[in-house]
Amino acid sequence: MTAMRATRAPELIGPGPPRLLAGVSSAGAPSTLDEHLSVYGQLPPAGAIDLPALVDASGLRGLGGAGFPTATKLRAVASQRGRPFVVANGAEGEPISGKDKVLVRYLPHLVLDGAAAAAHALGAREAIVALSRADRDGIDALSAAIAERGGGLDKRVRLRAVAVPDGFVAGEETALVQFLNRGVAKPTFTPPLPFERGVGKAPTLVQNVETLAQLALIARFGPVWFRAVGTADEPGSALVTISGAVAEPGVYEVALGTPLRELVAQAGGVTEHVRAFLVGGFFGSWLGEREAADASLLEGDLRSRGARLGARAIVVLPTSACGICETARAMRYLADSSAGQCGPCVYGLDAIARSFERLAAQQSRDERKQLSRWIQQVRGRGACRHPDGAAAFATSALKVFARESELHLRGRCEGKRRVLPIPGIAA
């Protein structure tokens, strides 16, 4: 293991002082290279560490939502023939998540360190950081940081920022690779996966920017430090985006395993009575207020409740909003966000969204059986997981808002407030 360098490892004990976010300046500006180095220290030289081994021992998993073990992905790319390529994915298309934007905007050098360290470990000569076109602050912060570093950490890895089209599906791994290759931000049929054939046909590591920022800290401080917070199965800290009926919505860093109610307290507490929580973003699930009461921010815990932690985007739905109406709006957004390539996604999600819209509009016909069948039917039938994510979300709505759907069928709705931010639609 690497010796600690001049800088002390940032600490995080429960909700409280940040670790990953230790370098966020109180002035609200992106950290400069000097500020960055004074907080986190230098990355150890590439030859001095065995990065895949450190990442493996740390138990780091992808923080973009899928949770795939990062060491496995690194090794899969390394096992391919040809010089690899690295893509840092900061194209956060999920409307209720803001953590990647916050990270890139405030700590661009930490993201660049992670991309450079991964590139060094794999022998890649180039790393691209992909950001959403609409994320002007992120693009500016990152471009300035790259300029400050003179293009690369030690000139062996060329770092580049690339703006990708906005949209929910554009950040999907194969969509990102296809955009970088031929300007089309739509998922592709797999195999080949990016680790086999990605950017310029090279074996390509696509990692979420937060994953790479964590990797940059693991390279410095090692797995024992990483595991000092979190649980044995789900170690470390992670960024969470919380919004809805809380006093201080925003992005927080928490130790994995933090109780949901502690996160809510950290976000200033609830501002109204709570009906439910949306956990894991629009690809996640609704959790009723009761089931969520003693939940903790762990994939394992949430799975046992029929939900998933995903990219850790959470919305607190107050009783002044209706779960069926909110689900109808989100389903319409998901259906309209389809890349439009696969029939089952194009027609199936639209049918599901229409069905929820009719239920929300209190049309009295009970079509929930047909709706459930459509939901079952779209799973696994797209080139990417878009229909699967939408199906999981819809399934949880029918379960958690069973009482609300009964009310709707009888012409009643309990709340008119709009809480979910849907791009292009006013709340």
Place this chain on the structure above:
Amino acid sequence: MKRVRVNPITCEGHGLCAELLPERIQLDEWGFPIVDPEPVAGEAARHAARAVEACPTLALLLEAASDRSR
């Protein structure tokens, strides 16, 4: 052992596959195939090969049942 799989991007829902391989393929209400991933053998394998050849957009694939892809 082989199994059939559809490339949903190239599939345009012509539906020939469901006629030629009813053992594994049904159509949804919009005419797109719902494929049973169970491996095909014997007569079903012959039907599968014919369905793959008949697909106008070459969207139907026969692949090794051990492939990691879904």
